[in-house]
Amino acid sequence: MSRAMHRGVSGLRISGNSHDSRDSQMKVKTDKEDSEKNRSSDHTCLSFKFPSVPFPDNSSSKHGISENGFASDTFSAGSPRSRHKLTMLVLKLSLVLIVVLALTGSFLWTISITTSSRGQIFHSHGYRRLYEQLVSDLWDIGELSLGPARLKEVEFCPLEYENHVPCFNVSESLALGYSDGEEYNRRCGHGLRQNCLVPPPGNYRIPLRWPTGRDIIWVANVKITAQEVLSSGSLTKRMMMLEEEQISFRSASLMFDGVEDYSHQIAEMIGLRNESNFIQAGVRTMLDIGCGYGSFGAHLFSKEILTMCIASYEASGSQVQLTLERGLPAMIGSFTSKQMPYPYLSFDMVHCARCGIDWDQKDGILLIEVDRVLRPGGYFVWTSPLTNAQRFLRNKEMQKRWNFVRNFAENLCWEMLSQQDETAVWKKTSKKSCYASRKPGSGPSICSKRHDGESPYYRPLEACIGGTQSSRWIPIKARTTWPSRAKLNSSELQIYDLRSEEFAEDTQHWNLAIRNYWSLLSPLIFSDHPKRPGDEDPSPPFNMLRNVLDMNAHLGGFNSALLEAGKSVWVMNVVPTIGHNYLPLILDRGFVGVLHDWCEPFPTYPRTYDMVHAAGLLSLESSQQRRCTMLDLFTEIDRLLRPEVPEPSFLFNSVFSCYTLISLFLILKLRWSRIIE
Numbered sequence: 001m002s003r004a005m006h007r008g009v010s011g012l013r014i015s016g017n018s019h020d021s022r023d024s025q026m027k028v029k030t031d032k033e034d035s036e037k038n039r040s041s042d043h044t045c046l047s048f049k050f051p052s053v054p055f056p057d058n059s060s061s062k063h064g065i066s067e068n069g070f071a072s073d074t075f076s077a078g079s080p081r082s083r084h085k086l087t088m089l090v091l092k093l094s095l096v097l098i099v100v101l102a103l104t105g106s107f108l109w110t111i112s113i114t115t116s117s118r119g120q121i122f123h124s125h126g127y128r129r130l131y132e133q134l135v136s137d138l139w140d141i142g143e144l145s146l147g148p149a150r151l152k153e154v155e156f157c158p159l160e161y162e163n164h165v166p167c168f169n170v171s172e173s174l175a176l177g178y179s180d181g182e183e184y185n186r187r188c189g190h191g192l193r194q195n196c197l198v199p200p201p202g203n204y205r206i207p208l209r210w211p212t213g214r215d216i217i218w219v220a221n222v223k224i225t226a227q228e229v230l231s232s233g234s235l236t237k238r239m240m241m242l243e244e245e246q247i248s249f250r251s252a253s254l255m256f257d258g259v260e261d262y263s264h265q266i267a268e269m270i271g272l273r274n275e276s277n278f279i280q281a282g283v284r285t286m287l288d289i290g291c292g293y294g295s296f297g298a299h300l301f302s303k304e305i306l307t308m309c310i311a312s313y314e315a316s317g318s319q320v321q322l323t324l325e326r327g328l329p330a331m332i333g334s335f336t337s338k339q340m341p342y343p344y345l346s347f348d349m350v351h352c353a354r355c356g357i358d359w360d361q362k363d364g365i366l367l368i369e370v371d372r373v374l375r376p377g378g379y380f381v382w383t384s385p386l387t388n389a390q391r392f393l394r395n396k397e398m399q400k401r402w403n404f405v406r407n408f409a410e411n412l413c414w415e416m417l418s419q420q421d422e423t424a425v426w427k428k429t430s431k432k433s434c435y436a437s438r439k440p441g442s443g444p445s446i447c448s449k450r451h452d453g454e455s456p457y458y459r460p461l462e463a464c465i466g467g468t469q470s471s472r473w474i475p476i477k478a479r480t481t482w483p484s485r486a487k488l489n490s491s492e493l494q495i496y497d498l499r500s501e502e503f504a505e506d507t508q509h510w511n512l513a514i515r516n517y518w519s520l521l522s523p524l525i526f527s528d529h530p531k532r533p534g535d536e537d538p539s540p541p542f543n544m545l546r547n548v549l550d551m552n553a554h555l556g557g558f559n560s561a562l563l564e565a566g567k568s569v570w571v572m573n574v575v576p577t578i579g580h581n582y583l584p585l586i587l588d589r590g591f592v593g594v595l596h597d598w599c600e601p602f603p604t605y606p607r608t609y610d611m612v613h614a615a616g617l618l619s620l621e622s623s624q625q626r627r628c629t630m631l632d633l634f635t636e637i638d639r640l641l642r643p644e645v646p647e648p649s650f651l652f653n654s655v656f657s658c659y660t661l662i663s664l665f666l667i668l669k670l671r672w673s674r675i676i677e
Helices: 001-007 018-038 080-109 113-122 127-146 169-176 226-230 257-268 295-301 319-325 362-373 394-409 490-494 501-520 557-564 583-588 619-620 632-642 659-675
Strands: 216-218 240-243 244-247 285-291 306-311 328-331 347-353 374-383 416-421 421-430 548-550 570-574 592-596 610-611
Touching: 257 295, 257 374, 257 416, 257 421, 285 295, 295 306, 306 319, 319 328, 347 362, 362 374, 362 394, 362 632, 374 490, 490 501, 501 557, 548 557, 570 583, 570 619, 570 659, 619 632
Parallel strands: 285 306, 285 347, 306 328, 347 374, 548 570, 548 610, 570 592
Antiparallel strands: 216 244, 240 244, 374 421, 416 421
């Protein structure tokens, strides 16, 4: 435990430039005085009380009342003894002052490794705003120690919670009368949450580093039986095999090229030479419905295609859990009756390979939902035995179902590009005039202007075509290709009512913050060259971090900065429902993300993220009049993090080391007990 504490604070150093430290101190002091005018009491970084953190209990002050009786001893000004005591007191007070100055210098030093980077923050237009947010977040963290959970130990959940996902209870939904797939929907109650720590399986093993971990995972880390592996029936599920303690995905083998052939076939059906040309055709992000175990997205990742897997909740053999364990994007989602938590015009391609969705049911409303999230000029790829019409020439029922899907797609202004074997590919129109040219009553109507497709947080499905009146209606081929798409120009920013200066400031801030993250945290926690005892030093891009959950993504600047720094990670950009909705901007930049209410559990399985990032989230949540407790938030973070290292990779912000250390100490309270066990 002592080693864990030492590693957690190893990023601190004492600055040797006293002149710069004094100048920086004076400026920080001035800003701090301005910020503290709005506070009812005087709190500083060192005055926060951490709940039940295992530090030594020093009930008396180091330089106040102590065992030697300095503060209680009386002086006689003329006696040698009093002069001696006075001299010793002055020396000790001087020593305390030196220590305080040294610690202050170290805190300021962590703003940046170089003097120039420090100056960039101090002279930034948003420095005062960032500092005020810092003070506000520190205040919120400090209040955690004042709550009712201050003296309460957080207990472990029952063992059956190892793979439990809150808000998904199929048996309870069936008992309430839900059926036809609605029993798999997400239903979060509004009562008190059970705050406990989800234990990992007893034989849990640290996942193999990327990219090896993409193709081989440990059976003990996921909930799946050998029978479920052997009976897997979809295209991607068949490409896996159980080998003692491991599951290997044969799609990476040169002897099994099914996924490569399949993706090559889709590219040719679109009119491309191969899947390497998807980027040039405007395809960067893909929504894979019912993704199997992510092998299709794993193959396309090497082509710079970012594939988000979405599948229904499964208690065992979950597609989402195994896909995330492989280090690939995935989340639980079902849209049998609710909209997906994405705005309209979000993805360049929607893919369904035997995904179990009956597109001809419910009067085609599920196809309308696909149209809602599909960008103009985007593609819908469907692989199913139903698309092979020749096979069912004598089956009138199958012919009827196929004809319905084909006709309904045409009424949505989708153009069928090709049909081969069991795969059909449609292209969504880029011209709004297509909808007006349809025969009256031949297809879904256009949604009204008041229809809000930007914030569809589990709203009921709509039977109208959305997005046609949006300023984001831009064909995928008219957009800048990746990776230039991530850097929006001034005309594109106007769509989101955003100034170029604000966007540039956000970019500069996160590029600097990423450098500070690598400097502040121990190489054993977060590094290009992680090393565990007995391991050889790996070379990039092998690293401990593969996926990151950004709980308050804002403009997606953290995601962009990671890519700019060459880090081999992908980010789940989460936009809180209580804040400003910049998710359309994030998705248009070529990233993946989702809307979420953080007073509810995130729709994923335990132990699925290597790092959780939460800059500004506490201030955002605390402004909503205590909708949920801080303990709710921290236990949810603990559920999401992988138990890889004693120190969690959980960061609020790295502008100040004090800020980072408070975040680490609070969450260490939750993680240490797990590691010790």
